[in-house]
Amino acid sequence: MTLETSKTDALNAPAPRRGLSDFQIRFLRSRNAMIGSIIVAFVAIVALLAPWITPHDPTKVSIMATWLPPGADHLLGTDALGRDVLSRLIMGARVSLTVALSVLAITMTFGTLLGMVAAWYRGHVDNVLMRFVDIIFAFPELIIAIIVAAAMGPGTFTVIVALALVWWPGIARMARALVLSLREEPFVEAGIACGTPTWRIMWRHLLPNIVSPMIVRASLGVGMIIMAEATMSFLGIGVQEPYPTWGGMIRDGLPNLRTDPHLALSASVALGITMIGFNLLGDGLRDVLDPKSRGR
Amino acid sequence: MKLLDISGLSVSFNTLRGPVEVLQDVSFDVMPGEVVGVVGESGSGKSVTSLAIMGLLGHSGKITSGNIALSGTELTTLSEEELRALRGPEMAMIFQEPGTSLNPVQRVGDQIVEAMTEHAFCPPAEARRRAVELMDRVGIPAPDLRARDYPHQLSGGMKQRIMIAIALACRPKLLIADEPTTALDVTIQAQILNLILDLKDEFGMGVMLITHDMGVVAQIADRVVVMYGGQVVERSEGDALFTRSAHPYSRLLLRSIPSASQRQDDLPIIKGTMPAAGRFPDGCRFHERCPMAMAACALSVPPLNEAGPAHFARCFRTEAIDELEALA
């Protein structure tokens, strides 16, 4: 028998798939992913369009209109300085998301890189990096944030630096764990066996295969980062006046919670809904990307 | 009386893209004290058949038609509760991966005991004594010591022996063995197959042996069922299937197994692969790969035609089967 006959087993190329992919079908059927993405999209659009959709100037002080209850002119009332709460809420979304996405971008880049390097080279590299991670984990995150704020002075940039500093070790640990199990996969060994340089193995074989669990982790993390940012602003070491932040609004409204609950409550509700949105999206994505983990 | 009687069984699974029929009109039976081998390649539906019998199809699988009778009891209409009562004393199952079917944090002896006490088969004290007896019976050396081991302390062959002990704990009338030796080395496989034969004779139970390995079936099965694409395509007694198989698929498949006992210059090639469930062609599900196919094969599903005494093949051209040699 010649080579020709062994090829007559007529292997047809699989037919191109029409319509929606499995990912899309699962996504559309996942209630968590759908509700989560709607909430997140809403918050993101509001934040993006904030300068154009605020009914009033969020920083404009008006001594004549302090502590106004919700009404026709000010839908959510005004605060102690007579600033429009709704406008501040909308601008606050912008601050929260900017901080969260900046922190994510920084930590995902460095955390993933360091985690991959630790898992790939193991030995001393791994030991040094992971002991460093352990040290950061050993400190309560707020302490680190306060130290950074004390050193750099409060402000948006400080919040980003402080949160990035406490956030990257978790990302690095996760990337390391994922790469440790991936590096034993035959397709990675096949790469080594055919002479692929290390950087290309990381870029082509490892990174693309850890992206989806990392995205899940990232979307679950956004809610936590927004919360941490609010905590820092609440404590006064975060984003400073006159920029509106949800944490700052809660702090300002808290003393008057009994008489004028609209200020603290509206910011709390906005914070809560946003966190729920990101968590639902993260949970949904995990179900969609890894159907095996779905508990029923 | 028939121990297990499956007739006209069809099963569907719900998938992302709607229901897919994975078994179609499957019929065969198992008598007490015999080994019935169910062979097929992956996707043939052989494992789904066993899950349907055990009532383990899960929430996405559904029996759409047909009957399964175990010692005269119809299983398809039983509740989950009633089925659970039958698993153990009436029917039991062993799986391909003995490692994953055992509880990793429970001593193996306790797992055998539990199989008995769960069904109130016997009092706990007696169950413990019987567990050690069973372990001895399935060929585990120093059973009283080994009973205190956790699964990870045992080899694959020993784990499969434990699984068999658990399955036999309540003396089932039907043992379903789904690829019981596929994960094992060839010498260990031989030991386990011998053990199953010994236990079958001793307990007089019926054995349904599911495997992809024609050799295993040829070695120990009294009757053989060949499955392809969710259907039974051939059914025979004893050696008939291996000496004069009447379906082109079985015949080609048998000849495409590389043999260690004689040198082959060429292996016959069955072109293509088995289509996935839901993508079967009209008519005979094998016709696109069949060298003997004719126009009629694409039009209607052939019935199980008689090819000899107690020998049936789902093929229009069973009588002309010997032409296959010239074509393949």
Add this chain to the structure above:
Amino acid sequence: MTAPLLKLENISKRFRVGNKELAAVNDVSLDVAAGETLGIVGESGCGKSTLGRMILRLTDPSDGAITFDGRDITRLSKRAMRPLRRDIQIVFQDPYASLNPRMKVGEIVAEPLVNIGMKRAEIAARVAEVLKVVGLPAESADRYPHAFSGGQRQRIGIARALAVKPRLIVCDEAVSALDVSVQAQVLTLLRDIQRETGVTFVFISHNLGVVRFLCHRIAVLYLGRVVEIGTEAQLFESPQHPYTQALLSAIPEAGAGRRGRIPVPSGEIPNPINPPPGCPFHLRCPRVQDRCRSEIPTLVSDAGGQAVACHFPGADADSPHQTLEDKRMTEGEAQ
């Protein structure tokens, strides 16, 4: 005889397991001639996969030397090894795990070509060429592995190995995960590729039938040692080692006319962390004598080149198989 393409001399590989040492491969010496297929068979834990990985330098031998085409590659650095990678390729067992799910088939097959610095236009042509050789349509290059069946994926793995025109391909259980009908297709493909290109195969498998079909010479491993080596005819027609004989008789085979219980040595394969003293097989051996319990037999060749590591080699004359066979026959008569 010309110099072998691949030569393993006294190769050993030891792993640390806890505070013990596990000898996965023990003092193995093998020659592989250009253009032949050497089969390496054995049961789990016999070290056959570790041996394959050492040939690829995916893991380093603890002792011994590996010579490829007259050049000692045992201690070559990663960088020095890289140019040699195009001569030695591997096909893995698992058709699912061995292809990166995030790369298109064309990229997978092109990977070794990129590594040798081939130009982009030439790569595309070569990818199309090897896909054709393994019987896949050229359009496959634009699709991801998940769109293909197990057998088709294994063809992609073979195409990747073939792309750089290697001189040696190690097949590690390359057809074991495939269904019988697909296995026959892939085996035939491998054999035809060898006939066309003259490539050398080291074919690692636990399946003796598959090995007999494809291999010219076969080495049988047990607990990290070669217990018997010979040509296909020698090993299957007149096996001399009791372990080889046990392996052969334990295979259930359709059409062999055997039914019922299978003659097989009792006992388990010993744990390689605690290998028995003396001959590794003596605990299960029907011919065991005192000498076997203390003295490790060395591999001794006969005039025909068949080598056996056994103190009492010989045909299957008074093995337990016969006695079991007899027992079965008497049982049969009784019924």
